[in-house]
Amino acid sequence: MGFEDIKQLLTDKFGQEVVLGEEISGLQPALLIQPDRIAEVCLELRDNEKTFFDFLSCISGVDYGIGENMFGVVYHLSSIPYKTQLTLKVKKYYDRAQEGLPSFPSVYSVWRTAEWHEREAYDLVGINFENHPDLRRILLPDDWEGYPLRKDYKAQEYYHGIKVD
Structure with missing residues (x-):
């Protein structure tokens, strides 16, 4: 099934929107x-x-920049039996001045491996995944301040008395 066929399948099932x-x-x-x-x-x-x-091979959190105030998630899917791949993207506006994090539904209930991928996007980009079973940092220490892959990230000067370069 090709790209256009998949697109048609989705619009037939869920509507044009x-x-x-x-x-x-x-x-x-x-x-x-x-x-x-x-x-x-x-x-x-x-x-x-x-x-x-x-097979969900990767989820990536994306900060589209300070000027756009958009955050997104990219999903790389594979069908092992059909030897096909598909990329899905979601994005939404997020005002950086507000409290909280940009939020998207979790796909953990669809693919269990999403638990780790979503935790990485949370840890590095600061994206919340609704209904995630254990959303917490996975690469950085629990008390790390900020999200290093955001476009507006300012590295802290010291972490527990150790200079951060």
């Missing part, structure tokens, strides 16, 4: 999905016998 757009200029085409629907879209792509995306 679930696919917000597509990016076809890169090495791997991507579908832009309505953020609140990402978990159910992923479940459909995993369980549908025509697609069977049984």
Whole structure:
């Protein structure tokens, strides 16, 4: 099943509004999905016998920059039996001045490996994943301040008396 077929399958199942757009200029085409629907879209792509995306290879948190005030998540899916890959993207506006973190639904209930990928995006970019079973830092110490992969990140000068370069 090709990219256009998958897009049609999703719009037939969820309606035209679930696919917000597509990016076809890169090495791997991507579908832009309505953020609140990402978990159910992923479940459909995993369980549908025509697609069977049984492997979540990567989740990446993205900070689109201070000027845009957008955060997103990129999902790289693979179907081992069909030898196909698909990239899904979600993004939303987030005012950096407000308290809390940008938030997206977790796909942990679809692929268990998402637990680790989502924890990494939380730890490094500061993205909250709703209904994640154990959202906490995975690479940095629990008391680390900030999220190092954000565009506005300022490294602390010292950590427990040790100079941070």
